[in-house]
Amino acid sequence: MCTLAHVLEAAGLSTVVFASMREVAEKMSPPRVLYCEFPLGRPLGKPLDAAFQREVLARGLALLAANGPVLETHPEVIEAQEAPLVCAMPPRFDPDVPPAVDEARGLRAAYDRALAARGVTGVGRVIDADAVPAALEALHRWARGASWKDVALPGKNTVAVAHDIRSYYEEAATELATGPTPGGGAAEAWFFDTTEAGRTMLAARKALQDQGAPFPFWFYMAPAHR
Amino acid sequence: MIGDVAPRHFAFADNQPDTVSELRLDTGPACAAELKADAVDVVLLTPV
Numbered sequence: 001m002c003t004l005a006h007v008l009e010a011a012g013l014s015t016v017v018f019a020s021m022r023e024v025a026e027k028m029s030p031p032r033v034l035y036c037e038f039p040l041g042r043p044l045g046k047p048l049d050a051a052f053q054r055e056v057l058a059r060g061l062a063l064l065a066a067n068g069p070v071l072e073t074h075p076e077v078i079e080a081q082e083a084p085l086v087c088a089m090p091p092r093f094d095p096d097v098p099p100a101v102d103e104a105r106g107l108r109a110a111y112d113r114a115l116a117a118r119g120v121t122g123v124g125r126v127i128d129a130d131a132v133p134a135a136l137e138a139l140h141r142w143a144r145g146a147s148w149k150d151v152a153l154p155g156k157n158t159v160a161v162a163h164d165i166r167s168y169y170e171e172a173a174t175e176l177a178t179g180p181t182p183g184g185g186a187a188e189a190w191f192f193d194t195t196e197a198g199r200t201m202l203a204a205r206k207a208l209q210d211q212g213a214p215f216p217f218w219f220y221m222a223p224a225h226r
Numbered sequence: 227m228i229g230d231v232a233p234r235h236f237a238f239a240d241n242q243p244d245t246v247s248e249l250r251l252d253t254g255p256a257c258a259a260e261l262k263a264d265a266v267d268v269v270l271l272t273p274v
Contacts, residue, residue, distance in 0.1 A: 001238075001271045001272075003242075003249055003250060003254070004249060004257075004271060005269075005271055007249065007250055007254030007255060008254070008257070008258050008261070010258075011255060011258030011262065012258075012262070013258060013266060013268070013269050014267060014269070015268070015269045015270075015271060016269075016270050018270065018271065018272045018273070040273070041274055057270070060270060061268070061270075064268065
């Protein structure tokens with residue numbers, strides 16, 4: 001982002017960087033930086049709070065009046081909230097399929113409502129919503145000891161499939177979650193800590209590691225700290 | 227404070243090669259040209 005600022009400035013545009021990593025901004029020294037200690041993924045701090053977002057933008061735009069390189073810090077710090085979303089989940093329905101498969105099927109109506117409401121979806125890098133249960137079934141079998149070389153994963157690319165499954169779940173959750181606006185880490189915590197799919201994904205990731213699968217195959221299926 | 231919001235916005239993947247050479251020599255300047263074609267004066271860069 002700081003590199004891009006230099007490139008755009010060289011072309012005659014004026015830039016303001018809203019930085020989330022102070023050390024990088026200091027090292028790269030683009031002309032105008034507002035360092036904001038907000039949760040990653042929330043560059044303007046507070047979702048659905050137009051007044052707060054406008055204040056952040058105004059603070060950044062005010063840097064256009066500065067002459068030399070300037071790095072200011074937004075005075076408010078917002079910590080990531082790791083408490084999981086509060087989200088109703090479908091009860092167990094078909095005891096003959098793995099829990100994650102049952103769960104994903106049960107979330108389909110909510111996913112469809114979310115898609116209709118938003119008009120866009122993050123699902124579809126390598127699999128569509130129809131394939132999510134089958135992908136979870138393959139992950140379940142890996143987690144239970146099947147070799148990743150013997151049991152094919154729909155979509156093949158483990159990292160992209162993990163992205164599609166998480167998108168499916170988190171978009172469905174937007175239709176089901178209740179309570180106040182969730183914190184920055186709430187959806188991730190909900191997925192990995194409370195859903196069958198999240199547990200299955202982490203178990204499959206561990207199984208891949210134990211089976212000696214290449215590092216990039218399994219490591220990037222989940223955030224590094226998990 | 228601002229006249230208008232530009233008709234387009236641009237996004238870049240974070241996982242650039244170490245030299246950032248494409249961004250510096252290819253995609254970055256191409257993005258600048260597109261922004262200027264849209265009569266953009268100021269660019270706000272945000273991470274996601």
